Amino acid sequence: MNMPDEKALRHLNASLNLDSLWIPFTANRQFKAAPRLLVSAKDMYYQTQDGRKVLDGIAGLWAVNAGHCRAPIVEAIQKQAATMDYATGFQMHHPAAFQAAEKLASITPQGMNRVFFTNSGSEAVDTALKIALAYHRLRGEGTRRMLIGRERGYHGVGFGGISVGGMVGNRKTFGNMLGSVDHMRHTHDPVRNSFSRGQPEHGAELADDLERLVQLHDASNIAAVIVEPIAGSTGVLLPPKGYLQRLRSICDKYGILLIFDEVITGFGRTGKAFAAQTFGVTPDMMTCAKALTNAAVPMGGVVVKQGIYDTFMEKGGPDSAIEFYHGYTYSGHPLAAAAACASLDLFKEEKLFERVAELAPYWEEQAHSLKGLPHVIDIRTIGLIVGIELQPMADKPGTRAFEAFLRAYNKNVLIRTTGDTIAMSPPFIIEKAQIDQLFDTVRDVLKTLP
Numbered sequence: 088m089n090m091p092d093e094k095a096l097r098h099l100n101a102s103l104n105l106d107s108l109w110i111p112f113t114a115n116r117q118f119k120a121a122p123r124l125l126v127s128a129k130d131m132y133y134q135t136q137d138g139r140k141v142l143d144g145i146a147g148l149w150a151v152n153a154g155h156c157r158a159p160i161v162e163a164i165q166k167q168a169a170t171m172d173y174a175t176g177f178q179m180h181h182p183a184a185f186q187a188a189e190k191l192a193s194i195t196p197q198g199m200n201r202v203f204f205t206n207s208g209s210e211a212v213d214t215a216l217k218i219a220l221a222y223h224r225l226r227g228e229g230t231r232r233m234l235i236g237r238e239r240g241y242h243g244v245g246f247g248g249i250s251v252g253g254m255v256g257n258r259k260t261f262g263n264m265l266g267s268v269d270h271m272r273h274t275h276d277p278v279r280n281s282f283s284r285g286q287p288e289h290g291a292e293l294a295d296d297l298e299r300l301v302q303l304h305d306a307s308n309i310a311a312v313i314v315e316p317i318a319g320s321t322g323v324l325l326p327p328k329g330y331l332q333r334l335r336s337i338c339d340k341y342g343i344l345l346i347f348d349e350v351i352t353g354f355g356r357t358g359k360a361f362a363a364q365t366f367g368v369t370p371d372m373m374t375c376a377k378a379l380t381n382a383a384v385p386m387g388g389v390v391v392k393q394g395i396y397d398t399f400m401e402k403g404g405p406d407s408a409i410e411f412y413h414g415y416t417y418s419g420h421p422l423a424a425a426a427a428c429a430s431l432d433l434f435k436e437e438k439l440f441e442r443v444a445e446l447a448p449y450w451e452e453q454a455h456s457l458k459g460l461p462h463v464i465d466i467r468t469i470g471l472i473v474g475i476e477l478q479p480m481a482d483k484p485g486t487r488a489f490e491a492f493l494r495a496y497n498k499n500v501l502i503r504t505t506g507d508t509i510a511m512s513p514p515f516i517i518e519k520a521q522i523d524q525l526f527d528t529v530r531d532v533l534k535t536l537p
Contacts, residue, residue: 123496128155131514131521133501141496144511144525145503149319149351150382153433154516160383163429167421176204176418184419187427191379191388194360194431196369201396203389203411204419208350208376209243211387212313215372216247217413219311219344222395225402228342231310232267235300235343239273241320242313242348242374251313254321269304271296271312275324277476281465282458283325284451286366290327294334306341311371313346316362320351322508323467323474331368344371344395350387354378355434355515357470358444365470371395380426381433385417439515443471449519453526460533462487471517475509475529480537491532500528 105119124136131154133141146152153160167183174181188202203218205211216234223231236242236251243249249257250265253273272293280287297312316331318324338345347370352362354375359365363373372395376387403410417423434440447470454473455466465476480487488504495502502525503510511525 130154130156131517139499141499141501142521142524143501144495144513145501146378146512146514147382148377148503149356149512150377152354152356152378152515153381153430153437153439154514157381157433159433160381160426160429163425164383164422167425171421174421175416177414180419181421181424183421183424183428187419187424187431188388190428190431191375191390195373195390196361196363198369198392198394199373199390200393201391203391204424205376205387205389206385206415206417206420206423207243207387208348208374209245209248209387210415211350211374211376211389212242212251212348213245213247214413215313215346215374215389216251216311218372218389218391218395218411219346221411221413222344222398223310225398228307230307233304233309234265234268235271235297235309235312236268237271237273237314237318239275239318239321239324240270240313240315240348241318242315243350267308269300271300271314273318273321273324274327274330275322276327277465280327282455283467284455285469286325287327291329291333293327294330294337297334297337301337301341301343306343309341309343311344311346312338313348315348315350315352316366316368317352317357317469317472319472319510319512320505322476322505323472323510325467325469326366331366335368335370338371346370346372346374349373350376351512354430355440355443355470356472356512358440358447360440379430380423381430383430384420384423384426386420386423386427437516442515446471446515446517446519446522450522453522457526457530457533460530462533462536471513471515473509473511475511477507477509477533477536479507487536491529491536494532494535495528498528498531500525502529 125133126136127134131143133143191202192200205214234251238253240253242252246264249261250263250268253270274290274293276290279289335345347363349361357365363369371392373390380386399410450471451468454468457463462477464478467474477487485506488507488509491509492502492504
């Protein structure tokens, strides 16, 4: 691991001014009073500004699936930067973007083989929603303007994603900026499904809430339904057995497009390339990002069924017309495309998706060994994912889990918290001894929490 020396670290600490930066999704006042600065990374570890090695239990942010600073990805980015730093994707393009799209389409569910690149998961969600609206309009069903999300869903921070999302923090601050939006109820049912291993047994009927919305709004007005196969940012909520299949059936019944937000579940997290394949349900569109480039360069994408793409090509006007009036300056950026190609190759060469499936039973046993510890009210697992839900402190929601995050960090383990749930999702190169370290650290922390 290429670490800065102690002299360099002392200079960094002395020279760094924290005032100018407004940090995203962070308690800025708390952070700047006691900064947690990461200065380098390699494989399973970060190094902090005070020289400690910290085990990465969250793959950066559900994203560094192959581990940090992997040589093939680094070299691909360096080579591309030295060859061509940027090329417009408007009426022009470059080979790496086509290569990345082909590699991505080769691992998606059958029939999903057209890719529109973005720069993040948030942009991918907004793009997918726009594709849905434009698709129905091209087909002569322009009344289909309504978008259906789900309570406790997270679809990024664009106004479209916030509108179809169901995170209270986003909605109370920014409201619902899209007019034609409604929400299904969430699938979390701790009374019937607590301490589930894999998909919960109960709750398939919750998909029928879409029928209620169809009766309320009429199918002729509904364009698409968007859900996360696994809701990550609201507490690692798994789909009940049969739920996604039922949702697919209802969408087919009424001609509604089904969108899976696979930004966190894509690229092996559940033991297959996508959660759609793990759960055996093929949507009409999927959003992805994060591990697409192993997080080395920002990139997102929307993967659509060929029939959707063909509709745009066939009904989009003369050959010289722009079929879909949408895009970003950095769509398919050369460095991102190079990183995506190298990452997808590395996942395949090292059989990392298969490794997740092999490690999943051990991960599950270690996770559920925490049952019965202080404050633990639920544990949810699948693949290399765990959500450990804690009893909230009275009148202080989120405080107990955040204290667990701080104490784990002080013990050289990086975890993530969302509300009062501890979430862990490590790189796929993790060893069993490192899995033990993660859960032993969380066990120790739980025993000391107030």
